[in-house]
Amino acid sequence: MSTVWPELEPLLGRVQKPARYIGCEDGARIPEHGPGRVSWLLLYPDTYEVGLPNQGLQILYELLNERPDAAAERSYAPWTDLEELLREHGVPLFSLETHRPAGEFDVLAFNLSAELVYTNLLNCVDLAGVPVRSADRGDHHPLVMAGGHCTYNPEPIADFVDAVVLGDGEEVVGEINDVLVAAKSEGAPRAEVLDRLTGVDGVYVPARYEATYEAGRLVATAPVAASVPDVVEKRTVADLADWPYPSTQLVPLTEVVHDRLNVEVFRGCTRGCRFCQAGMITRPVRERPADQVRTMVQEGLRRTGYDEVALTSLSTADFSGIESVVADTVNDPTSCGQVSVSLPSLRVDAFTVGIAAEVQKARRTGLTFAPEAGTWRMRQIINKLIREEDLYAAVESAYSQGWRRMKLYFLIGLPSETDEDTLGIAELARNCVAIGRRHHKAPSVTVSVGGFVPKAFTPFQWFGQNTVDELLRKVHLLRDALRHERGVQLKWHDPRASLIEGLMSRGDRRLGPVIESVWRAGGTFQEWSEHFDDQRWLEAMASHGLSVDEYVHRHRTEDETLPWDHLSAGLHKDFLWQDWRDALAEVGLEDCRWTPCYDCGACTGYGIEHIVASATPPAGGSQGTGQDLARGAEVPVVLSARPPSVGVG
């Protein structure tokens, strides 16, 4: 088997953080390659530190390596210093396990979690020695595939990827492998393999669809052959209990983000926050059985030696029985040394603070809440139904129990936002500090604001994003309002990065040449502020005769064809449109786990259901939805028994 290690080894002494490139993690598999096996290189197109913890990639890595007919290795984007040396010495991109050249794999499978990594995808494909455009690849080249949240609108990268997977990967990865094993043994040509992949549910082959434009606007994206489905539906695994993965989480030798054991406690979220793409596209809610969570935590801690475990999901306090799982972990007598539990994505209420108090007995440094908007009106519009009382009760509870620092996350540039709404953020922060002063001399509140970027398959997909100038104006409003406020720090995300993210998130195929131009001009690592350059993007848009305003800032209409209309996240388009109208009417929508079904399509379309262990809302309420919490125990879970129907209305 070939390896670039002898050529790579002398270069590693000359780069920053060479441990990024050696592999050797506990949990890594050294697979055997052979003619009867499809070889997969799973790539995360950002640095090792960012990519290694990605759970999706690790799940597929284990599932593929368990198969007798597959072999999977991993790779991450080399930092610019190593890239330069690789190009100078003619060394290709490589896998971490055996340092095998990327171009020798059958599949390069990318995880796309953020739009700004698209130029890194091109760079990795190029470093593998593979043509960046799908149309230029031959039979001997690997297939380039992608999965992850960004692939719900893959149109901007349609020219570069051979196949895209929508939704949960656990089942479909095996089905794709079946197709590829057969194709490999028959020596099927590339075009034939792509045709066969169109027959796998959840797999979208962009080259088998054609986009049509009229008067400069997209009017249709339609299959080019009768055998190709009109609409590609996402994949959803029915029960997380069947998939206790990753079972041997990778333990890196060098520091990475989220450097801890991660156990996914549920997938999906029906809180219904209208800005949140993750919540919309991962429905329905599928909880992992609490006993399986306990086993995965105990075994994982023992095997990895980590002293921290994160219980991950989109809103972990909503997990049925969260209190007992947390208590069992913290108080486990068999664990060696002290174990801490981290709960990302906490709800804003006093119940949540109670759980936090359970897990942070020793170290009460900071707590993070995400009210997302500054006024009740705005929070009804985005359907994040946190009342001021909920926030203040949570903050009171936290300060009184020893926390001194709060971090509050907000979005600016939301639909119909007024300056009063923006300034409401300053008001909330001010009040939180005032509550803190009752308990401490110098309480601190960090306000972190990000510009809202509308995403595909959300009710806000029709909304025209705020301009950079407008977002900056709002940031400055807040800065001025908080200038003399002791105890409040204001941080904000670069609105220019939000602009480019917005361009990619709702763009169409005409953006392919733009991405390629930016990449050719050296625009990699655009997620990194030291490398991000909005001018490159704006120049590329202009040189290809495209209008940023048309793609990003314009409000879209109901009858307009959206670039992702031939794809489906299970959500009926008329449900999303109605929810958009409700948003503008300032009408909130309760969580459908504990109220009747709204027929969004996510359950009924696939004949599956929510899997929730408890038929009652979690104690302490559902984020102040206005549901009568005392009455919560009487509200049964009602699941629609409607027959499956087509996803897009």
Added chain:
Amino acid sequence: MKVRLRFAKQGKVRFTSHRDVARVWERALRRAELPVAYTQGFTPRPRLHFGLALPTGAESLAEYLDVDLDLGDDAADGFDPATLPDRLTSCLPGGITVVAAAIVDTGVMSLQQAVTSCTWHLEVGGTTGSQLAAVAARALAADEIVITRERKSKQVTDDLRPYLLALSVVGESPDGALLEAEVGTQPRSVRPSELLAALDPVLTERRVTRIHQWMTLDGVRCEPLSPGGPVASSSAHAEVRAS
């Protein structure tokens, strides 16, 4: 109870940093289910005491680590440090191997203070054995070897000559030679790359291996944990029992 461990770091894992290795050790000790003592206070940390940092990319046959254990009296009586090398190696990444362990006095002088010199093997390119031997002889004959190096983002000038305790060519390859150097570590250590650059800028550094660390006890050079070395039974700062 304090346990002193000697370990080797070889192969791909040599590209991990000193801090990386510290984290690897914290996890390994938990996996081995050893009752490591924790610091008191706001953020309890396991009480591990590392020796001199090894440059990222260098290999070593002689890394040391002191671990404070929180054993009950009964457990302490039956505790056999000879079981530690195998038990810990199985919990460490491939390439990190524990080779010796012994109980040391809890008041032992820290490794950072106690170690006075290190012996290195440097594979050097761009030279021959005889050329390198001449370079070594010239260095040993010099009164001073002045280098400029960066410390705390300031340029400082140091004389390396007092640090240079021994220097000899011990091997030759078709395109280079193997240099053995013993270099002092007090008051601060000299990196092998700094030494090589000071000897002759045309020399290129290939693989570097730390093969020994030395302490000085009553004027006698000894390893911080050597079964055959001198054992100062009454000396408060270095009571080393054979493992």
